[in-house]
Amino acid sequence: MQKIAVIGAGKWGSALAYALSQKNEVVITSRTKRELENFVTLEEALSCEYLIMAIPVQQISTWLKEHFTFSGQKVLVVAKGIEASTGKFLNEIYNEYVPQENIAFLTGPSFAAEVIQALPTALVVNSKNKELALEFADMFPDFIKGYTSDDVIGSEIAGAYKNVIAIAAGICEGLKLGNNAAAALTSRGLVEIARFGKQFGAQADTFIGLSGAGDLFLTASSTMSRNFRVGLGLAAGKSQEKILEELGEVAEGIGTAYALHDIAIKHELYLPIAKEVYEMLEGKSPQESLKDLLSK
Numbered sequence: 001m002q003k004i005a006v007i008g009a010g011k012w013g014s015a016l017a018y019a020l021s022q023k024n025e026v027v028i029t030s031r032t033k034r035e036l037e038n039f040v041t042l043e044e045a046l047s048c049e050y051l052i053m054a055i056p057v058q059q060i061s062t063w064l065k066e067h068f069t070f071s072g073q074k075v076l077v078v079a080k081g082i083e084a085s086t087g088k089f090l091n092e093i094y095n096e097y098v099p100q101e102n103i104a105f106l107t108g109p110s111f112a113a114e115v116i117q118a119l120p121t122a123l124v125v126n127s128k129n130k131e132l133a134l135e136f137a138d139m140f141p142d143f144i145k146g147y148t149s150d151d152v153i154g155s156e157i158a159g160a161y162k163n164v165i166a167i168a169a170g171i172c173e174g175l176k177l178g179n180n181a182a183a184a185l186t187s188r189g190l191v192e193i194a195r196f197g198k199q200f201g202a203q204a205d206t207f208i209g210l211s212g213a214g215d216l217f218l219t220a221s222s223t224m225s226r227n228f229r230v231g232l233g234l235a236a237g238k239s240q241e242k243i244l245e246e247l248g249e250v251a252e253g254i255g256t257a258y259a260l261h262d263i264a265i266k267h268e269l270y271l272p273i274a275k276e277v278y279e280m281l282e283g284k285s286p287q288e289s290l291k292d293l294l295s296k
């Protein structure tokens with residue numbers, strides 16, 4: 001039995017704590033105390049050999065600075081997004097604290113609400129350390145088929161960027177543009193993600209697999225996705241503040257759209273869907289944006 005600590009008791013941290021507890025000893029911690037039987041202090045969690053990091057991307061730099069000291073832990077990062085304030089990828093942020101051989105990243109189609117019901121899925125553990133990736137994949141319960149990959153940057157980009165495309169897909173649905181438009185937008189989204197990934201050294205195969213197409217098709221087609229629901233809210237003319245208040249949970253696509261906007265300017269990249277999502281978040285009319293994307 002492995003002693004695993006999940007850090008962050010939101011939807012995803014809680015679902016993974018449940019899933020991993022099928023075969024392992026798991027404790028969980030969060031910034032506010034929860035009435036959970038396996039709840040421990042942060043100090044105790046950080047003393048475990050294996051850490052599952054479920055803190056949202058926009059908060060993680062500050063959290064690491066304030067709370068984390070590396071002492072040999074093996075870390076699985078399960079968040080998906082790009083830091084808005086700096087444009088940094090998660091692996092860059094974590095690599096300032098955790099050596100590359102001790103860190104892995106989890107991607108693939110995984111609504112927490114289904115994982116916590118033990119419904120089946122297949123996920124990818126991405127790490128430059130193959131042994132570590134296998135170690136984490138072996139911890140999964142029978143209802144999660146574990147794959148491994150060494151394409152850390154590709155899988156990370158796929159997981160982060162699909163949240164932005166899911167916002168666009170939610171807008172498309174909210175505006176009732178039809179199934180053809182939704183499929184066109186999602187497939188162009190996948191091309192956009194893959195093209196962006198190539199710029200940063202990703203492997204092309206990653207984008208047609210679980211971390212790319214798998215997670216994109218899931219998130220961009222379901223109201224279970226928080227990012228998709230952000231899109232529905234924008235289509236309904238709601239403000240970003242109102243949408244987030246109603247959501248009550250994190251939607252990483254928002255911060256990631258801002259990050260992509262800055263990265264596109266810095267590297268002179270053509271990211272049409274991400275650009276329109278950014279502009280809609282900044283107040284452009286969704287009708288206008290979708291017209292710009294989908295008509296000649």
Ligand SMILES: NC(=O)C1=CN([C@@H]2O[C@H](COP(=O)(O)OP(=O)(O)OC[C@H]3O[C@@H](n4cnc5c(N)ncnc54)[C@H](O)[C@@H]3O)[C@@H](O)[C@H]2O)C=CC1
Nearest residue numbers: 009010011012013031056059079080110111112249250252
């Ligand atoms: N919910 C899902 O289905 C999935 C979520 N993810 C990713 O997992 C990450 C977390 O998402 P959820 O758990 O769903 O979000 P959530 O909104 O349910 O929970 C976020 C958690 O982070 C904690 N948190 C926020 N700021 C913090 C800080 N400064 N210090 C410590 N803790 C802090 C909150 O207390 C909360 O427990 C996101 O990056 C998301 O994209 C990935 C796959 C599936």
Ligand SMILES: O=C(CO)COP(=O)(O)O
Nearest residue numbers: 108109110111225226227
């Ligand atoms: O990443 C997810 C599923 O794989 C969750 O997506 P949302 O954050 O949009 O709900």
